[in-house]
Amino acid sequence: MNSSPSARQPYDGVVVCAPVTVPYRRYSTNSAHWWVGRALHELVRQAGVRPQDIDGLIVSSFTLGPDRAIGLTQHLGLSPRWLDDVPLGGASGIVALRRAARAVQARDADLVACVAADTNHVDSFRKTLSSFSRFAQDAVYPYGAGGANASFALITKNYMNRYGATREDFARMCIAQRDNALSNPHALMKKKLTLDEYLSARPIADPIHLFDCVMPCAGAEAFLVCREETATSLGLAAVRLVAAIERHNAYPDDPVQIRGGWAVDAGELWAMAGVAPDDVNFVETYDDYPVISMMQFEDLGFCAKGEGPDFVRSHTLTNAGSFPHNTSGGQLSAGQAGAAGGYLGLTDAIRQLTGKPLGAPVPDARVGVVSGFGMINYDRGLASAAAVLARAA
């Protein structure tokens, strides 16, 4: 083996288009299959194709059980020649995009539908938590059963201890995202968030308080991946994929998570994209908790490790601000529809870069970074991924 890994092939000619959001609901009596069906129905309508034209399908869902992607082909009457499941939670969107991109480049498929959907029944959250992973069952859930809130409370507390972040810093992020959400008609959170409301919210698992947490809900997100000429022939506004990375179980020896796999591969991401962090017009992070967004700023190279708090203090994070972040409100304000939360940044980014945002536009958006994070198997998120997208020339 060489000591350094091979350089990646570029994603030349690959585009993303037809972003679909099925409006979220706090609870749904419908199944995950229903939400997937709605998303694909809207996807073919928007793309102006027939369902049988979809020759690639890739699916992410926590609540589809006992079915998986293969069962959906029969359920929905599709006959793809390329099929995949991505059970990576918040990293699902970018990982699906990476896999689909290679499929269309290699012509294993021409039109890949990427879809993530989850339902949210009353009590389905507890059931998901209690059986989320073997390590969670053996070594986390029996300790207070606080779920992700408790695990991220420990990560947040450790980060605050180590780098001096304060609740006010996280407030800046949450409040800016809420401002972005106010113009997004689909966002579940409709009211402006004030600093005082943020700080005085009830504690969930110290230092995590109510507005540091996403609201679990039902919903679906989808998009199409194809070659540039396919999008052109369909008359679809499309966005180029210029670079993407994924990394799993990075830095296992850190006693508590202070960084994710982005830090391993960010250099390659920027090199492949041919742009620098300063060239980016907006960033969509995976915001299950604000501390994780702060880590993504650092690990993706927008600032150095430990400078996240200062970075947040010195920028305005709204769409009109100096560092537009989570442009439709992110999961913190739009809601977390299970695995669809891992797609939210991508559908947003496609809309911003094609000039059709759900809410307030980022002025002159040409390049956006989307990042994903998922699967807290024991004490930390294992999957991290990021992509650079650019407006088609």
Add this chain to the structure above:
Amino acid sequence: MTRPLARPRRKNPLKRTRAPLRPPAVRSRTAHGLTAAAAEGHFALQVCTDCRTVIYPPRDACPACLSPRVPFTNIDNGGTLVAETSVHTSTEVYFRERTPWRVGVVALDRGPSVVAHLHGDVAEGARVRVELKLDKAGAPVMMALPEQDTPDMADDPQLREVTCDPKFRRVLITDGRTAVGQALAKAFSEAQASIVFVGVADPWKPFPGMNSLRAIERVEIVPLDLTDTESVTEQAQQNGARVDIVVNTAEHVRAGGIVDRHGLTVAREEIDARYFGLLRLAQAFGPALRARGADGVNSATAFVNLLSVHALMNWPEYGSYSAAEAACLSAAQCLRAELRPGGVKVLNVFFGPLETEWFQTVPPPKVAPAALARAVVDALKRGLEDVFVGDIAQDVRQRLAVNPKALERELAG
């Protein structure tokens, strides 16, 4: 600093008794290596045989070298509390009624980070010792304790959830005529049990040690004969709802095996006093114990069986006795499953030959009744499930783990 427990007030009989709830109990098969360690009070994690990496959470391959040889091994339990949180919102009803509940990440000196329940006297950044405990579901959990003992530390509410401390609890010792029963009465009184009921069959008949037994603080002699169903039922009706710890001290020790005995008279007595006695006791007191597992400071917490270690492997010199003890051990395993829904532990205390009349001809080492009593109280304070008292019991335990067949042959003499 731990706030010392307040002596519980007399219970208002009109108030609803809080139903016992359990924390999440499901564990992987491999994680039951932790259960085994916790049951005996060891701190054991998997250590890779090939590269010595210490592994947590439990795995089926070494994450450093992929070796499948990852046995549980007793290791040092020191560490540092890196970060803590108080859980205010929990998806499980057990924790919902106990919030805020403190948990934290401990970086163990030996490597891995563990998520642990926190004792009230540990602070972020401080050195801690991590112990494996069995929680109310009987499942193994990590508990971070202060590195050095602190005043009243046993009274910490989160720690008391995983122990069976006799302090302010009411204890029933089933037979006060035995030396072990009398030693236990003294030990529980010293451990601040609020009442020590001591059963005596035919209490009007005097017995050795009677006066000193009566003189022990908070001891109350009650009529109880485990060979008499009616007597057991009556005692349960009288005091069953205010007994938090039951200790079965019934003894029936006779030398002899099977072939050289004539008839079943002695065996019947053994079975009646020990096996049926245990069943009578469990049937009479079990339902109330199980229903009162979350009944405040003096909730029901433990059912203690004193068992000859030869329940685990027959000692032909006392072969029929060993068989009766084995029956009791099997019943105790059933009882454990049946009392677990109430969060009540079944503690099995295995001992070798005792320093008493019935083991007169057996050479030392033997277990003094006071030592056995101390071990019982200590095991309850630590929340253990299986303890081995004295050199013989420890020896049998170790030899069983290595080669049961060798033990069988060697006990045959």
